[in-house]
Amino acid sequence: MEDEATGSAGSGLAAERARRQAVVDARRAEGHEPYPYRFDRTHTAADVHAAWPDLEPGTETSDKVTVAGRVRRKRDSGKLVFLTVADRGHELQLFASHAELGDDGFQTVKELDLGDWVGAAGTVMTTRTGELSVKVDRVELLAKSIRPLPDKWHGLQDPDTRFRQRYADLVVNAEARRAFDVRHAVVASLRTTFHERGYAEVETPVLHEQASGAHARPFVTYHNTLDMELHLRVAVELHLKRLIVGGMDRVFEIGRVFRNEGLSPRHNPEFTILESYEAFADVRDVMALTEDLVANACRDALGTTTVTIGGEPVDLVPPWPRRRMVDLASDAAGEEVHPSLGVDALRTVAERHGIRWEAAWSAGQLVEAVFEELVEGSIVAPVLVTGHPTDISPLARVDRDDPLLTERFELFVDGRELANGYSELNDPVEQRLRFEDEQRAKDAGDADRGTVDEDYLRALEYGMPPTGGLGVGVDRLVMLLAGVDTIRDVILFPTLRPEVGE
RNA sequence: GCCCCUCUAGCUCAAUGGUAGAGCAGUGGACUUUUAAUCCAUUGGUUCAGGGUUCGAGCCCCUGGGGGGGCACCA
Numbered sequence: 001m002e003d004e005a006t007g008s009a010g011s012g013l014a015a016e017r018a019r020r021q022a023v024v025d026a027r028r029a030e031g032h033e034p035y036p037y038r039f040d041r042t043h044t045a046a047d048v049h050a051a052w053p054d055l056e057p058g059t060e061t062s063d064k065v066t067v068a069g070r071v072r073r074k075r076d077s078g079k080l081v082f083l084t085v086a087d088r089g090h091e092l093q094l095f096a097s098h099a100e101l102g103d104d105g106f107q108t109v110k111e112l113d114l115g116d117w118v119g120a121a122g123t124v125m126t127t128r129t130g131e132l133s134v135k136v137d138r139v140e141l142l143a144k145s146i147r148p149l150p151d152k153w154h155g156l157q158d159p160d161t162r163f164r165q166r167y168a169d170l171v172v173n174a175e176a177r178r179a180f181d182v183r184h185a186v187v188a189s190l191r192t193t194f195h196e197r198g199y200a201e202v203e204t205p206v207l208h209e210q211a212s213g214a215h216a217r218p219f220v221t222y223h224n225t226l227d228m229e230l231h232l233r234v235a236v237e238l239h240l241k242r243l244i245v246g247g248m249d250r251v252f253e254i255g256r257v258f259r260n261e262g263l264s265p266r267h268n269p270e271f272t273i274l275e276s277y278e279a280f281a282d283v284r285d286v287m288a289l290t291e292d293l294v295a296n297a298c299r300d301a302l303g304t305t306t307v308t309i310g311g312e313p314v315d316l317v318p319p320w321p322r323r324r325m326v327d328l329a330s331d332a333a334g335e336e337v338h339p340s341l342g343v344d345a346l347r348t349v350a351e352r353h354g355i356r357w358e359a360a361w362s363a364g365q366l367v368e369a370v371f372e373e374l375v376e377g378s379i380v381a382p383v384l385v386t387g388h389p390t391d392i393s394p395l396a397r398v399d400r401d402d403p404l405l406t407e408r409f410e411l412f413v414d415g416r417e418l419a420n421g422y423s424e425l426n427d428p429v430e431q432r433l434r435f436e437d438e439q440r441a442k443d444a445g446d447a448d449r450g451t452v453d454e455d456y457l458r459a460l461e462y463g464m465p466p467t468g469g470l471g472v473g474v475d476r477l478v479m480l481l482a483g484v485d486t487i488r489d490v491i492l493f494p495t496l497r498p499e500v501g502e
Numbered sequence: 503g504c505c506c507c508u509c510u511a512g513c514u515c516a517a518u519g520g521u522a523g524a525g526c527a528g529u530g531g532a533c534u535u536u537u538a539a540u541c542c543a544u545u546g547g548u549u550c551a552g553g554g555u556u557c558g559a560g561c562c563c564c565u566g567g568g569g570g571g572g573c574a575c576c577a
Contacts, residue, residue, distance in 0.1 A: 011529075012511070012512075012528095012547085013546095015529095015545085015546080016512065016527080016528060019528075019529085058535090073539090075536045075538095076533090076536090076539090077532095077540085078533040078534065080533085080534035080536080082535080082539080095535075095536090097534060099534075113527095127537090128535050129536080131535085131536080133535090148512050148527060149512090149513080150514085152526070152527075152538065153513095153525090153526065153538045154538095155513085156513070157514065158513090158514095158569080159569065159570065160569045161569095163569090172513090214577080215576080216576070216577085217576090259576070261575055261576050261577095262503090262574075262576075264575095264576085266577075267575085267576065271577075416577080417577060448576080471577085475577085496568090496569085497567090497568065498568095499568080
């Protein structure tokens with residue numbers, strides 16, 4: 001009877017799904033395919049708005065369009081139904097009248113639930129309040145939504161559900177869509193900037209015998225046939241420089257790297273890194289490249305070079321200030337901070353400022369600690385921090401003016417490191433010594449430190465030209481430009497613990 | 503790994519230790535120009551799980567789980 005036919009017996013999620021499934025079954029029984037294979041549309045919602053931008057209220061055109069989208073809202077006043085359908089973030093109203101559609105077509109409209117995908121053909125019109133609409137004469141269900149969407153007005157608020165069910169988040173939360181629109185525009189812009197400069201985009205292995213190129217703990221996995229442990233990469237650096245040795249000249253990679261560390265609003269175990277290497281360039285060229293990459297990405301994604309940080313506008317137009325790490329640290333400490341002071345003196349400086357240090361730390365690590373504690377968090381507008389101590393920069397070339405520092409920089413914005421680059425060390429003998437220092441530190445118990453990469457050294461022995469290299473945290477760049485403060489808002493599917501039941 | 507906060511209907515949220523509610527969604531009804539349509543009626547709950555205290559627990563306590571924030575580590 002009535003209850004069976006409409007599936008209205010009971011309530012709750014299970015009953016709602018059953019009711020909607022019953023609509024699918026009924027359509028099949030009537031000879032309609034509820035999940036058709038394809039649908040031809042002539043216009044997207046955005047196209048319609050662009051093509052008929054300012055029709056007077058109450059206009060009826062004879063312009064035919066065919067559109068498709070997801071039903072987001074439905075206003076049913078009996079013999080007339082207004083449907084608001086969403087099509088890639090743009091909305092369009094369908095004006096569905098019984099007079100125009102007849103019994104069958106109107107029944108199809110009546111049966112539509114919020115969340116259903118629908119295709120419709122009709123003429124462009126405006127209602128008497130001026131809303132651009134399509135007066136439909138044909139409506140087709142393209143896919144039934146069996147599961148009800150989250151609240152049409154409040155959206156999805158629970159962060160857990162937003163991340164686990166990103167599909168639902170994207171349907172109902174415009175802010176979520178916007179952050180990823182920014183992301184996609186940023187990534188496209190980065191590629192464009194590189195392509196315009198003659199770089200080749202490359203892809204290098206994710207599975208490494210030894211993860212190297214950054215101070216980080218790797219994920220360990222296992223290959224059955226080779227019967228060996230493999231490590232997921234923590235950086236792409238050494239492979240790209242092998243390509244420079246091979247004469248590829250200008251290369252970049254945008255790829256996922258994996259670091260087996262804690263999660264936070266700024267850290268996801270897998271994240272996207274951009275690295276680039278350019279033969280015959282040094283750190284100054286790389287800083288200029290970085291400025292262009294970021295300014296272009298901002299312009300391409302936002303249409304402006306101004307971003308908002310903590311409620312204040314910040315202009316990203318280059319050039320940005322270049323300040324040596326030792327000078328920034330010295331200014332903040334009110335006394336000289338430089339690795340030449342030696343470990344003992346630097347420990348004293350650290351203690352004077354309440355900075356905790358460890359016995360194993362080198363002079364360079366102490367300098368870095370002073371910088372991180374006293375300076376890093378206070379940088380808001382972009383600053384290129386240069387001249388990192390040699391002992392914390394095992395792959396960077398020694399500064400031509402100061403043997404204790406390197407030709408390196410890190411870009412800081414909003415208290416966060418966004419990029420890191422340097423004049424690449426290309427002397428295989430010196431690189432071996434630096435690797436050996438890393439290995440010693442690792443053997444002494446610092447799991448993040450590196451090992452001696454013999455194959456990389458072999459490559460360097462063939463000769464690597466002078467090279468400038470860059471690494472950019474793409475997720476953090478997107479966070480800055482999208483104006484969000486958690487990395488989970490710019491990673492579609494952030495790492496979560498397994499879900500427990502439903 | 504440690505500390506703090508949080509978890510109630512499909513969604514968004516209420517509920518001095520005393521009968522678990524509302525809005526949206528859903529269902530039934532009215533309505534041919536609505537805009538979160540409106541109006542009338544109405545279904546829907548293992549209050550994250552398991553223990554405990556109490557005459558009585560969504561609320562207090564313990565254990566466990568998910569999530570958020572902080573610390574640590576890092577980009």
